[in-house]
Each structure stands twice: as structure tokens, then as C-alpha cells.
Amino acid sequence: MNKFSHLFEPRAIAVVGVSDDVARPGSQVVRALLKNGYRGRIFPVNPKYEQFDGLKCYASVADIEDEVDLVVIGVPAKGVLPVVEAAAEKRVPFALILSGGFRESGPEGVERERRMLEIARGSGMRIVGPNCLGFANLHDNVYAAFGSITREPKLKPGSVSLVTQSGGFGYSIALACEAAGIGFRHVIATGNESDIDTVQLIDALLDDDETKIILAYIEGTRDGRALLDVGQRAMARGKPLLLWKAGVTEQGARAAASHTASMTSSYDYYSAAFKQSGIVEIREIDQAVDYLKALEGGKYPAGGGVAVMGVSGGSAIVFADAGEPAGLSLCELTEKTQASLQTVIPNIGAVHNPIDLTAGYFSASNRANLETAVRATLADPNVHAVCVNIATTGKAGSLVAAEVLGEIAGSTEKPIVIFSSAPASQVGDALAVFAKANIPVLRSPSRAAGALAMLANYRQARARVERAAAATQSVTAPCEVFPRNAQGASLSEAEAKAILAAAGIPVSRDVIVSGVEDAAVFDKMTAPLVVKIVSPDIAHKTEVGGVKVGIRTRAELEAAIAEVLDNARQKAPSARISGVLVTEMIQGGFELIAGVVNDEVFGPVVAVGAGGIYAELLGDTTCRLAPFDEVTAREMLDELKCRRILDGARGKPALDVGAAARALAALSRFAWEARDQVGEVDMNPVFVLPDGVVAADAVIIPKARTAVQPVSGEKS
């Protein structure tokens, strides 16, 4: 835990705010440290007491002669700042502030938090909290916490570390894990995250040898790029990062804003960051439990082919129902496998997938048959994982299954998962054997399918993230987009298209002409053409007769130029006319919309979606954080519901998906390089043609100056 080692393995802790009232956070902290056998020194602080729980009690932090690694502050909000000052003066490296009454509680609290940070920064002291439950280091018995973290049941030491913005809800996840036998390394509730935040803690946990898997609950982050980065580093370090992002719906996001004052951003951007880093998203307590169990097994299927075997046909159907949408399939078994199974499965069973072992198969007399059946199935090259449904099988049969499978598991790299529904009171022995063999036991076939699908996806994500990271390493210097145009106005269609073309995005060819005398441009362009009046004062060109389409000859072009100029002069006599835009008209293909949003939290994000009113209503769009490579761009296109149309649905020609991917990757590079200047890019429509891609219209909007500055005093 490198730079945070004095925080999480403190040699001495001062606790400010102890009292005879056992409910007071400070009192709870001291008692939790004592009860759990913390090995460092404890300095209770309260001027009213000489002693507290047998320990010498100090009048103030300043009075402590010895060095202190961590000061825990549990006094009411109004009393916090003097304690922070004293700790800063004493050069204490870390403060944990449990007290509420800061940013979450209104203007006075905002100012209090700002002042607190100012004091801490003056001495280099780092802060966890305020408004949090604290943390526990299970391996070293450091319980710098109050409330549920210190109550029964005590968490077991283990290899999962939990970081949670919400102490109450995060600890609900921890309790469910505990009930399922999962052990913890660190449990950290971060509260307001005035200084040290979830992302920084995850980063530190990646260097903690005892932490193998990280679980986090967040309502928001102030730096989406840091989240992406830490996710990618977690993947590189081989430590799965499970993340619950709450506040995903409109109502949820509103509740988040009023609850933690954390900055929340569009869920789509989080979703993109998860895809680009291999962060495993969780959305339910039981899902966290299942995924942790499966990840502790440490085996990842090489594909989606699953063999389902067991004594409950219904369970196999339920597995398939849940597995198919998640990317799993009940694979075909080879003839060799089926022949092997035939020798050990009764005739009324089934040797195809799902494999019906027949009722009562899990019994002591059948041990050798079961072993042969499972080994044959695992040896099948189509099988990437095995799910064994022991379902309601009782004590003796479950134990046989556990012993046989436990032994086999040691000699295969393919994951085995179990569905068992008998209560632990009956099959506890079997559960213990499964646990020892790191074979996850799930409580429904759908949950078994969910856990296997996650493992398969994680393996895929690892390859994807490694490739994408290598592809986007060389990022060029920032580019200048608005050199002549620094007043904050958007670029015109022609200007925007010129810049995007320079960035490598094919755009429809435009020429701005002054009048009919320039109609010779016809010879350099490909008909049909479109002409549009260009004027800063005419917003709706069609309404003044300022647009003519379908121009096929030079004569028609001359007439069209004359007509739109004439119409503009008559219908908008006071408008300044900059000229007439002559554009090649795009025909056929499929219309996409693509663009960039330069988000305050996530930076430049590239979105692409299907065009047309219907697609827009459906929100057939996806996005990624810029920059990204062509493979990623292709994955974006693959996510769109309209994807099959690009392949030439209904006998139409296949469209140039490769060119579309290249254009998106180019847009993402541009978005990244121009991130200091560009707020938004809209390309609508972008035609994907049988051969190539063309943006037929484009707008570039500068970054608003207000958005560049952090909100005063709110975020560090």
C-alpha cells in the first residue's frame, strides 16, 4: 500500500472524541481497536478524561509526545477544524474524519470542508472522509471505524478489498459476502472523499500483495479518466475490479446528487470506461457475491461453450435461458465424448448437451462413473466450462459430487461451477469441500450462467484492453482548431468539414462560390449536387428558398446558384450573403450520426448511432472515451442494433464498415488532440456507402470557458 501504508498499517492512532457515551464514534473506534487486537499504540483524546478504557487519555493531539500515524476524528462538525489544525501542526500524515456536517449538509458545511482541506494541504496531511464509517484492515486488526463495520458478524480475513462511497450500503454487500464465506483484506468507507477518493484507493490496493480482487461501490467520480486508467492498470495487474455505479437512472442520479454531493455524470460514459478497461460492472448484491466466488476460482473459460450436466433437466433449461443472452451456448459434444459418456450414463439418460446423468447419479456406488463422465466432458475441445447441476441432491450425494469434482478441479484449467439448492444445513460438508477446491456453488442455474458468462467476458476483455492500450499509446500533440475564431462561435459547415477532413475523416466535397460565374466548379465535382445559401444571418435556408438539390448539369447549377441568391435577396434583403455552398449530394448507403462530447468528468467521448427519426427515438447509440483504435471503433459499430443493415440486409449491398471504423477512430484522435478547444462535434448525417464513408454535414462547437474551470472550492 506504499504511500498509504501509514494510513492502513498505522503504528500509532490518536482518536479524538472518546466519551462515556458508548454510542459516540470515537468511543466505538477505541473499543473496536482494543477488541480486535490492534497491535499499535492508541491515544484517546478528550480533555475531560485522564483515562479511557484503561488507556491514558490526552487533552489534545498536541499533548501526545509520541509520533502518530493516523488521527481519527469523531467530534461534532464544529469541533473538527481545531483538531485538524493540531494534527497538521504535529505533522500527522493521515486524518480519518468520521463526523458529518460538511459538504453534504449545505453552504456552511461546504465552507468548513474547504477550510479543512486548506489546513491539511498546508502540512501535506491526507484525509479520508469526512462523513464516513472509517475502515478496517482485516489482516492487521486495524478497526478505525464505527457502526456496522465494528459489529457482529466479524468479517473473515481474505483477499477481497472493498472501497465504498456509501458505508451503509457498501457494508450490506460485505455482509452478504461474509455469509457466502468470502474473506476481506481492506474495507474502506470513503464518505465525502474530500481528499483521498475511491480511484486513488483502488490504485493503492493494486500494489497491496494481499489484495487479489477489488470491489467498489461509487455514486460518482470527479475524474472519469482516472477511473479508466485505474481500471486498465487493474487489468494489467491481473486483479479483477468489480464496480457498482449507483445513480444510473434519472431518479437514482438525482438521489445521488442530494446524498453525497458527488459529481455524477452520464451513465453511458461510465459504461464506456468499463468496456475500455475491463472493469466488471455489478448491479445487485447477490451478483457481487456470485462474481467474487467465481473470480476466486481463478479460471477463465476460453470461449462461451458450456457443457451442462446433472440430475435436473429443468435446471439445464433454466441455465440455457439465462446463458444464451449472456453469450454462452450449450456446445455440441464430439462423438468421442458422447461415446465415453455412453459407457457411464444409464440408457434413460442423455449423452448430448445438456447431459442427463439421471436421478440418483450422485451416489457413493457411482463415484467412478461420475469421475469418468466429468473428465470426458472436460476433455472435449468444444467445452470451455462445465456446469454441474446437483440441484436438490441431499447430504450424501452432494458430498460424493464435491469429492469427485474437487479432485478433478485440480487438474483442469477449465472452470467448473455448481448449482445446488439444498440448504447449507443439509449439504454443509459438500459446500466445504467445494469451497476448499475453489469451485463456486451458485444458488440457481441462472446465477451459475451469469457467473460463467462474467468469467468468459473477463478473459475477452483482457485481450481487448491489452490490444487497445498498445494501439493508442502514441498520442500526438494538441491541435489548434479555433485559431482565427477565438470568440467562442461555432464553426460553419464548410470550416468544420475542412478541419475534420484534415483529421482524416472523409467529408462531402464543398466549394463556396460567389455567383454563377463560378459554375465551372461543376466540372471538378460529381453530380448530383446541392447548393445552399451561406449567410450568418439566415438560419433556416429552406424557408427563404436557399437550398436546391438534385443538380445534374452545369446549366442546372448556374440556374440554381442564381435562384438561391435571388431568393435570399428578395426574402431576406438585409442578410449578409457570404456566397453559395456547392456540395456533392450523397445517395444510397445507410445514415449514421457521429459526434464528440467533451465531458467535464470524462473528457472527450465519441458517440455513434443510427440516423433517422426511428433510430434516434430508440437511442441506438454507443460511445467510447477518446482516443481509441479502429478495432474499438468496429466494436462500437458491432454494438449498434442497426449493425446488420450495414452488412447488407435484405439483399442490399454490404456497406463499408471498415471505412466507418477508420473515420470513428480518426474522430477520436481529433477529439483527444483538440480536447482543450473543442466542446462538441456533430456529424449528421454520416453516410456509410458500399465503398467508403462520407460526413455530409458537420458542426464544431468550442469548449465553453466556464466548463474549463473547476467549480470553486468544490473539488480538488
Added chain:
Amino acid sequence: MNKFSHLFEPRAIAVVGVSDDVARPGSQVVRALLKNGYRGRIFPVNPKYEQFDGLKCYASVADIEDEVDLVVIGVPAKGVLPVVEAAAEKRVPFALILSGGFRESGPEGVERERRMLEIARGSGMRIVGPNCLGFANLHDNVYAAFGSITREPKLKPGSVSLVTQSGGFGYSIALACEAAGIGFRHVIATGNESDIDTVQLIDALLDDDETKIILAYIEGTRDGRALLDVGQRAMARGKPLLLWKAGVTEQGARAAASHTASMTSSYDYYSAAFKQSGIVEIREIDQAVDYLKALEGGKYPAGGGVAVMGVSGGSAIVFADAGEPAGLSLCELTEKTQASLQTVIPNIGAVHNPIDLTAGYFSASNRANLETAVRATLADPNVHAVCVNIATTGKAGSLVAAEVLGEIAGSTEKPIVIFSSAPASQVGDALAVFAKANIPVLRSPSRAAGALAMLANYRQARARVERAAAATQSVTAPCEVFPRNAQGASLSEAEAKAILAAAGIPVSRDVIVSGVEDAAVFDKMTAPLVVKIVSPDIAHKTEVGGVKVGIRTRAELEAAIAEVLDNARQKAPSARISGVLVTEMIQGGFELIAGVVNDEVFGPVVAVGAGGIYAELLGDTTCRLAPFDEVTAREMLDELKCRRILDGARGKPALDVGAAARALAALSRFAWEARDQVGEVDMNPVFVLPDGVVAADAVIIPKARTAVQPVSGEKS
């Protein structure tokens, strides 16, 4: 249980297939009956024994002198038929056949099952099974079952009855319910359902006073209409019917076909039947548990407004995340409510929704405040239900919450649900108090939201089903569609449109003319017009120049008729020409596709969806079982993703949704009345216009003769 009373409350049971081998099903049945205190007489049957477990053992069923209500058969498949014959001869009213080796096991088994049914029908004997685990009547200690049903833990008596096609998986659901404290009335595994099926059993359970809620797991039904009917009757009787339909994906359905040999039909039809009957669909074991807990509360929110209160802000956000997509909202609280809350909630809390009671609120000293807060919230007219997040609150605090809420629950019709994550080992006392007060405790905020949403939807469904049932009571006589055309050929566009128009569906106006001399029809039609060559020998009219569009004058019509006739004579000289179809061309509006499929299992089903390639790729469609009323038709349209376009998205005029609903309802009446003749109807496109709706093309396909006949020997 009326007609099944001798099955489920038998006065005497013969068990055929007892043996010294304790694992044999027959032996298990006798022991389960004895162990559980069955009060009727038991007659073990096996010619090898004089006695079995202290009971007189009979050589055959025929040797039993006394009357027998139920014969349970557990002998191997080959020995079953003689026993069935003996039972039929003795006029035993019911047989339960546990043995496998019937329809599920290949051709020999199919024939065995057919013969078995034949014997049974000869004497009027009814059969449960074969290939099943049997059943248990928990209130009367009738355990006519083997395997998991007879093992520990024993289910508690209660008010839920379970019917399951898969004994193994169904009992997995029962075990999860048992662990959550839910008690059962009947648990019935139906296996192959050769005779008595799930739907018949549900029907009988509706008349069982002890059954309050019915839970069923099916992989398929052979009569979708019977399922719809029993669902509607369950709703009318006020007994919620929870149904898990497995085999919903392609793979799941394939697994179902190979597992139970049940007929499976498209999941969409099941989904329609659920909507039209108020059957509550379940898809996960925990969901069944949660829903049963919530339904046992017996209170249904009048709307989606939920007040969320508690000590964990994160939990409230998670509730909102799950609740919003399910139709719930964190409602606004009135000023009066907020003022009341202000008096009993600390300043650092929140009196808006979600209500933050602040940490430690659930304590003995706060009992009166908590009561005031909850009562004030329940009194708010915007609040239809309350979710209280006690989250990780420990033993003492949880008990205070349970006692206060338990008392309040008795005096409100609004449901209260609890999220608690502390383990039962800590908060068991509180859980007992909640259970006694019928307040469901859920293990995550999302599950609390899911349960409340189900309750709200159930209440809505009740109103919907009652209304729709009243509206479709008067069904007219079957109509004749193919009187002149009995050869099984499809109807031509003109014929189909004439029939649909007579059924009340607006169609585009067609006239078939012979040649230019008939061009006077122009005066009776509204231009623009379309002409199409009509010939049984020309499939692709456009390719022979047989279609002309956009005809605006009588002269143009004359020219067009001449041209298509001329083109056809030149390019298809041998084709028989029936004439030229003159049609009004429809412009504007939005294209839908509507049609009828006369399904073998569900009968006529009406589907409607968005037209166009994009919508078709997305499958933006929905369906209902015919017949149905206009309100139902409108609900169908409301389900479509394109619905907003019909309201006039992007400044376009609103379209005539009412006319579209009327046309769909008319189509559904036609589909029902013509169900013996019509196999399929396709109307594509159907234009929804600002004023009215028009089917611009239509095909009617007769019902295939093979589909009318049941598959020989397979289904009764």
C-alpha cells in the same frame, strides 16, 4: 379440490413397487407416508413380501379387498402397464406413476404411454405422471412422493401451492421458499403430464380454500387457451398465479423439447397470455421468494409512488435505480408531510424523498419519532407504498424498527417493505416480528423495488383483465373465408382486402379493370393512384413493367393501364392476364405491419409492429391472443418502441392511434371468428395517417390441413 379430492386427500393408497432397497421409489413413498403421519390406509404391493414396514403387503392391486383412492406406481417402465390394468379393473379413480421410460425416452416409451392412457380412459381412471417425483399435501401429511420432496428439510404447511413440470428444479424453488419462511399447501410434480396437466391442477387449486397463492414452473403447455383461461379465473378469484415459463431462448426451448417432450411454443405467445390474464411471470428463484413474501402481505399499492426512508442513502439510490425502470418513482412529499417529518428528523437528515433518518435513528429512545415519521409518510396522498431501509442496522435497532412498523402496518392499506442486510443470526427477533406483521423483508434495495413494482402491476392487471374480459364476452359465430377457394390456395390481394374490409378494417381502395375502357373509375377514386398487372403467372410485377405509380389524371390512368398491359404481353407473352388493379396510393403517415398467426397451441394471435427494414431487424413488435378489445389494442401500440412517432415526433402531425387500435381489435375479432379456416393474415404495410388507418396490402393464407389434426397419439 373437488374432482381431485380423492387424489390429494386419498382415504387409502396402494403403493406398487416396494422393496428392501430403500432407494426404490415405492419404498420411499411408503416410508414418507408413515414418517409424516398420513392418516389413511396404506397398502404396499409386491408379490415377494408378506409384510412391508409392519404393513400387510399385497401380491397385486387386485388382491386388496378395500376401496383404494390412489395407486402409486414405482415399478420399472416395463412393469407399469399390468399394474395400470389391475388398477383400472378395480376402478381406482387415480394413479400416480413415478416411473420413467415413457414419452421422454423414445418411440417405445411413446407407445407405452399411449397404451397406458388407453387403459386408464377405459375405466375413467385419471393419471398424474409418468416420470415424476409425486406430490405432497402438507396440511394432511399425504406424501405420495419420493426423492427430495421426502427429504429434510420438511416444508412447513402454509398457503402456497406449487405445481411443477420439473420435480428437481421445481423443488429447488420450494427449498428456497422454505428457507425464507414460506409455507406450502400442495407441492405437485407433474412429469410428462400424460393426462392431468399443470393447467388442470391450477384450476382445481383455485377451488381449494387452503391455497391462497399458486406457483407453477412449466416448460410448455399443450393448450395455451386453457392457460389464458385459468390465469383469468385465478385473477377473478383473487389468487395470484406466479408462473415460470422455462425454455424461452432458442437453446432453452431446444433443451425443453429434448427434456420433457412437452410442446413448446413461442415465448411471445406466453408473454401475451400473461398480460391478458394477470399471470405474474417469474424468472429467478429469489424472485419467486420475494414475490411470494410480498403477495402474502396482501396489500397492493394504488400507484407507483414510493417513499423511501432509512439510514442508508446509498440504499435509496439503489432502490431508485431498480425502481424507475420498473415503473416506480420516488414521489414528491407534500409540504404538510415534510413539516411533520421536520419535527422528528435531525437537521442533518433529509425530509424530502428519499427521507434520510440519519444514522442510529432506529433506537429505543427514538421509538416515538420513528412512529411519527412513518405515519406522516403513509398519510401523504402521493405515497402509495413505503420502503424502509434498515440496511445493516443491528439487533436492537432492527427490533425497534420491526415493533414500530409491525404496529403501524395493521392500520394502513399501503404496503410497507423492508430492506435489511444484517444476517438472521443477528436480527432474527426483528425478522420474526416483521413476519408476524406480514411485512416482507428483502435482501437488497433492488429486490425491494422489484417486489413493490410487482404488487403495483398486479393491481393494475386486475383492473385491465376485468375490463377486457367484459369487453370480449360477445363473440359472434364463425365466419366463412374460403367458401369458393377450398383448395388451400392463399387469397389474392384484392380478395383478402375485400374480406378484411368486410371485417371492419380500412383497406386501400382497389378496382380491377379490364383495360383502358374502364378508366372512368378515376372519377370515383382519389388520386394519386397506382396500377398493377394482375396475373396468377406473374410473381414479380415490377420486373415486367407491370406497376405504375403516382397517377394523377384520368389521361395518365388510361396511359398507365395500356402500358402495363402492353408490357406484360411483351415481356410475359404466355401469362394469363386477369386484369389491372387500380389502387389509391397512400402517402404520409407511419407504416405498421399487422397480422395473425393461428398457432397450434395458442390459437389465433394478432401481432403488430413497426414497418420498415430497421424496425423489422429490431423486432419492434408485440402480440395478443385474439379476440381483444380496443383498449387492449391501444396497450399493444403503447408497447411499441415507435409509439412516440405516432404522437407526432419532431413537429410532425399526430397520427390516428385510435383508428389503428380499432383496426387491430377488428382484426382480432376476425381472427377469432375465422380461426377454423385462416392460418395466417399479413397486412403490410398498414399506414397510420393523421386521420384514419389504411391497410395498403394484405394476404390471407388458409390454415394448413395437417395443423388442424392433433399429432397422432401424442396429446389428449
